[in-house]
Amino acid sequence: MIKKIEINNINLNKLKFFCFLFLFNLNSFAQMNGINQEIKNVIKKNKKVDYLEKTYEFYKLNKWDSTLLYSGKLLNVTKRKDLLDLAHYFRGKSFLGKKIFNESLKEYNLISQEFYFYSYVQCSIGEIFLNQKEYKKALKHFTSVAKNDKTLSSKLEKSVLLHNIGLCYFHLKEFEKAENYLLKGTALQKKENDTLLLISSYMDMANLYYEQYKDNQAIPYFQKAYALSKKIKNFEIKQNAALNMAVVEENRKDLTKAMLYRKEYDTWKDSVNNQNKIWAVAETEKKYAISQKQKEIQLLESENKVKVSQRNGFVASSILFLLLFGTAFYFYNQKSKTNKIIEAQKEDLDALNATKDKLFSIVSHDLRSSVNMLKVTNTKLLKDIANRDYDALDKIVHKNAAITNSTFNLLENLLHWATLQTQQLYFHIESVDLYSVIQQIEYNYKPLFENKNLVFTNTIPKATLALADLNSLKIILRNLLDNAIKFSNENGTISVYIDDKNDAFYYLIIEDTGIGMDEETRTNLLKEGNLLNKKKNQKGIGTGLGLQLCKSMIQKNNGIFTIESIENSGTKMIIGLPKYKSNG
Amino acid sequence: MDKINILIIEDTPEEATALQEVLEENNYNVVGIANTYQEALSLFYKLPIDIVIIDVFLDGNPDGITFAETISTIPDTLKPFVFLTSSIDRQIFERAKLTKPYSFLLKPFNGLETLYAIEMALEKFYDQSNVFINDHQDTIISECYLFIKKKNALNKVKISDIIYIDVEDRYCNIITKQEKFVIQISLGKIKELLCSKTFVQTHRKYIVNTNTIEKIILEDNLLILEGNHQVTFSGKYKETIKSFTILK
Numbered sequence: 051m052i053k054k055i056e057i058n059n060i061n062l063n064k065l066k067f068f069c070f071l072f073l074f075n076l077n078s079f080a081q082m083n084g085i086n087q088e089i090k091n092v093i094k095k096n097k098k099v100d101y102l103e104k105t106y107e108f109y110k111l112n113k114w115d116s117t118l119l120y121s122g123k124l125l126n127v128t129k130r131k132d133l134l135d136l137a138h139y140f141r142g143k144s145f146l147g148k149k150i151f152n153e154s155l156k157e158y159n160l161i162s163q164e165f166y167f168y169s170y171v172q173c174s175i176g177e178i179f180l181n182q183k184e185y186k187k188a189l190k191h192f193t194s195v196a197k198n199d200k201t202l203s204s205k206l207e208k209s210v211l212l213h214n215i216g217l218c219y220f221h222l223k224e225f226e227k228a229e230n231y232l233l234k235g236t237a238l239q240k241k242e243n244d245t246l247l248l249i250s251s252y253m254d255m256a257n258l259y260y261e262q263y264k265d266n267q268a269i270p271y272f273q274k275a276y277a278l279s280k281k282i283k284n285f286e287i288k289q290n291a292a293l294n295m296a297v298v299e300e301n302r303k304d305l306t307k308a309m310l311y312r313k314e315y316d317t318w319k320d321s322v323n324n325q326n327k328i329w330a331v332a333e334t335e336k337k338y339a340i341s342q343k344q345k346e347i348q349l350l351e352s353e354n355k356v357k358v359s360q361r362n363g364f365v366a367s368s369i370l371f372l373l374l375f376g377t378a379f380y381f382y383n384q385k386s387k388t389n390k391i392i393e394a395q396k397e398d399l400d401a402l403n404a405t406k407d408k409l410f411s412i413v414s415h416d417l418r419s420s421v422n423m424l425k426v427t428n429t430k431l432l433k434d435i436a437n438r439d440y441d442a443l444d445k446i447v448h449k450n451a452a453i454t455n456s457t458f459n460l461l462e463n464l465l466h467w468a469t470l471q472t473q474q475l476y477f478h479i480e481s482v483d484l485y486s487v488i489q490q491i492e493y494n495y496k497p498l499f500e501n502k503n504l505v506f507t508n509t510i511p512k513a514t515l516a517l518a519d520l521n522s523l524k525i526i527l528r529n530l531l532d533n534a535i536k537f538s539n540e541n542g543t544i545s546v547y548i549d550d551k552n553d554a555f556y557y558l559i560i561e562d563t564g565i566g567m568d569e570e571t572r573t574n575l576l577k578e579g580n581l582l583n584k585k586k587n588q589k590g591i592g593t594g595l596g597l598q599l600c601k602s603m604i605q606k607n608n609g610i611f612t613i614e615s616i617e618n619s620g621t622k623m624i625i626g627l628p629k630y631k632s633n634g
Numbered sequence: 635m636d637k638i639n640i641l642i643i644e645d646t647p648e649e650a651t652a653l654q655e656v657l658e659e660n661n662y663n664v665v666g667i668a669n670t671y672q673e674a675l676s677l678f679y680k681l682p683i684d685i686v687i688i689d690v691f692l693d694g695n696p697d698g699i700t701f702a703e704t705i706s707t708i709p710d711t712l713k714p715f716v717f718l719t720s721s722i723d724r725q726i727f728e729r730a731k732l733t734k735p736y737s738f739l740l741k742p743f744n745g746l747e748t749l750y751a752i753e754m755a756l757e758k759f760y761d762q763s764n765v766f767i768n769d770h771q772d773t774i775i776s777e778c779y780l781f782i783k784k785k786n787a788l789n790k791v792k793i794s795d796i797i798y799i800d801v802e803d804r805y806c807n808i809i810t811k812q813e814k815f816v817i818q819i820s821l822g823k824i825k826e827l828l829c830s831k832t833f834v835q836t837h838r839k840y841i842v843n844t845n846t847i848e849k850i851i852l853e854d855n856l857l858i859l860e861g862n863h864q865v866t867f868s869g870k871y872k873e874t875i876k877s878f879t880i881l882k
Contacts, residue, residue, distance in 0.1 A: 469724075476727035483767040490746040513768045521740055 092136060100127050105140055114144040135165040142174065151178050169195045176214060189218040209238035213251055220254070225262050232258060249278045249287055253294060265301075272298050285325065289318035409595065413464060420457045424450060452501065459532055463596050466525055470602055475522070477606065481630040482518045484558055485510040488546050491527050498535055499544070507545040514548055515630035516556045522603040523627075529596040530560045530623045537564035537621065555610065555626035566617040575613060576601075635782065635789040635813065637663035639682055640752075643674040643698060644689045644718065649741075653687065653718075656745045661787040662752075671697040678705060678713075684779075684790065685752055686715040687739075690726060699726070702733040714759035716751045718743075749786065756781055756788075762827075770804055773817045775827035780808070782817050797859050799824065799833075799841040811861060834874055836867035 093106055101124040108116040121140040128134060138160045145154035158175050165171065172191045179188035192215045216231030236251040252275035259268035272294050279291035296311030427446050434442045469475040488508045499506050534544045542563040549557040567575075575597055604611045610626030640662050644650040654664045665681045668674035671692060678686065678701075686705075690698040698717065705712055717730055720741035730738075736755035739747060753766040756774055765771045766783045774781040779790040791810060800807035801821045808815055825835065835841050842857060842865055849858035855872070857865045 474724045476724045478731075481764065483764070486746075486750055486767050490744065490750055493744045493746040513764060515764060515767075521738075 109140050114147040117144045135161045185218045185221045209235045249275045285318050285322045420453050463599050467599050477519050479517055479519050481515045482520050484514040485512050503541050505543045509547040516627040517630045518607045518627050526600045526603050529600050534562040538562045558625045560623045563620045566615045566621050568617050572613050572615050635791055638684045638790055639663050639665045641683045641686045642667045645669050645692045656748055671701050674701050683713055688715050690717055690719040699730050706733050714755040716755045771818050773819045796843050797846045798865055801839050836871045840865045
């Protein structure tokens with residue numbers, strides 16, 4: 051920040067360059083060291099206050115806009131006076147940084163006098179006025195700070211203050227006072243060895259003298275400043291020092307030297323320009339880099355899009371795969387289930403087939419033995435006829451009748467079993483008179499009863515009407531009677547009667563006084579599908595087919611079948627048949 | 635009382651003879667034995683027949699069923715019949731069932747089964763079930779005959795031969811032109827089944843065949859019937875008699 055003030059002096063016709071190397075920046079910089087420590091302390095104490103820390107961070111980085119934003123928020127949030135003052139201070143600084151002096155001034159004016167850094171505030175206000183060329187006002191603020199100079203912590207700050215006062219006087223043309231203050235400031239800066247500030251002070255001093263045409267006093271200061279400027283890197287200061295020297299030499303008519311200084315000035319200026327150019331280049335580079343970045347971002351975005359679409363594709367395909375897998379699993383499961391069922395059915399069929407084969411062998415064996423017996427007795431019969439032994443003849447014929455009867459029964463059962471199994475049996479449930487059915491069957495069994503000398507009684511009341519299929523009922527009863535006869539001892543009794551328990555069934559009981567059976571045999575007989583059980587007391591023909599047929603047919607007649615038996619004393623075969631209820 | 639006439643349709647002579655023996659032992663009258671379908675038809679319409687016993691298979695064909703089907707087409711002349719079969723083949727049974735089989739007899743059968751089957755056929759044909767198995771009843775009433783079971787024998791009585799019926803509890807004394815006997819039947823049933831035009835109840839105890847009335851003596855409340863039977867009529871039934879007289 052260089053201001054060139056050209057003063058046209060009529061007498062001397064000299065070009066004078068006042069180089070206000072503004073102490074603002076430096077000033078602010080100097081101030082910060084002292085004040086920042088204090089601000090840090092304040093912030094540490096108020097860590098919980100929103101925005102405070104952020105504001106300070108931006109403030110430290112000289113990011114004025116952000117500082118303004120956050121300090122504004124801070125103002126809205128807090129009501130504490132010290133924090134409000136601090137916020138206003140930040141804002142004032144920020145406006146100052148942006149060179150909006152009026153706004154800055156407003157902010158500073160809002161700060162209360164109790165503010166810890168009030169002297170700094172006044173310094174700043176003074177600087178603003180100095181900038182706005184309101185030197186008297188500036189002076190007022192500076193002097194009020196100078197009076198309470200205890201608050202200013204460092205000597206540098208003091209020197210700056212003194213320097214500023216000097217500048218004010220200088221501009222007010224009160225040169226003596228100006229000289230006094232500037233000298234004081236310079237002396238302080240010398241002590242502190244701050245080269246930058248010192249060069250500025252020297253130049254200001256030189257200008258002061260030069261303005262008063264005290265060239266002899268001015269020139270050494272210029273020279274000192276120039277000499278010091280060689281040691282530093284600040285191009286602007288170097289430039290100003292060189293320019294000042296050029297002007298001085300020009301005025302001294304030493305044109306060659308002036309030319310040299312001019313040239314040096316130019317080189318510094320160029321370097322400043324170069325620096326500017328470098329900045330510009332850097333800027334364009336930065337822009338380029340940004341655009342490059344942008345491109346990269348775009349690229350990444352498009353890549354992202356591709357990735358997203360890829361991911362979606364992956365998700366979709368995985369769902370599809372899962373579905374496929376699920377259905378495949380489902381079908382596999384179904385298949386294995388049906389396989390299991392088929393397996394079970396196969397086993398059942400195998401078992402049934404085995405039973406059937408066994409049945410075949412037993413039946414054929416039985417038939418073979420009975421037919422064989424007939425053959426044998428027939429030859430005997432022929433012999434007896436030849437011998438005219440009629441008593442023996444009678445016996446043999448009776449025996450043969452028994453054999454044919456049992457064989458016929460076996461075949462009958464076999465036939466019914468087959469028709470029942472193939473669902474070919476004609477089956478028609480109607481009202482059946484149990485008494486007459488028993489009578490009809492008894493008619494055929496009379497010789498058999500007589501053979502074993504058995505007493506048969508039928509005590510079923512007449513017109514006991516049950517619901518059944520007549521033919522199958524006859525088969526059932528025949529089988530049960532066969533059994534009763536088979537397991538009866540000679541001179542035994544077989545009685546058929548009804549047990550009416552006054553429920554929905556007539557319980558037809560065929561009771562014998564035979565050998566009976568044990569509990570195991572009984573339960574085995576009643577077991578479902580227990581064909582071909584090995585039976586105790588096995589003598590004649592018996593496959594278990596008869597009883598099995600009975601069970602199946604009773605079931606088909608909606609009946610109930612149970613057996614009660616006491617070993618060696620008799621058996622009760624009980625058939626429960628639904629009662630027939632006549633409508634009339 | 636007359637014997638019941640039976641037609642046997644059977645192609646095996648031994649079986650026909652055996653059956654005939656059983657039937658005749660049990661007081662049935664076998665009027666004929668047919669060997670073929672044609673013969674059966676001609677005999678059926680020629681002879682006075684009460685029941686037909688039909689073998690399902692004639693010469694290996696189910697002509698028995700065909701015969702049943704044929705006679706079923708004329709309901710007026712239809713008689714109860716019994717099927718004889720050695721087959722328990724369901725298909726044959728199903729076909730036979732369509733002809734309304736009044737009874738089945740499965741070979742081999744014994745005499746009792748034969749009688750039972752005949753009785754069943756009668757019961758079913760005249761729609762009066764469970765008559766013969768019962769101790770309280772023994773009579774089936776058809777249009778022309780009473781079928782009466784006495785002990786194990788079944789007989790028939792021509793309804794037009796009845797002069798009057800004397801009701802006593804569950805028993806009815808039937809007085810015909812030739813004889814007099816007791817049957818078991820309820821009054822309600824006999825009234826329901828006998829033709830109401832011919833038979834009229836004249837008294838709590840009496841049902842009279844109006845065709846046999848010869849004289850009505852109103853002052854004595856007396857009816858003189860054929861064969862010089864005398865039957866009183868009570869006041870309660872006087873009106874019936876009066877209207878009857880006027881009609882006559």
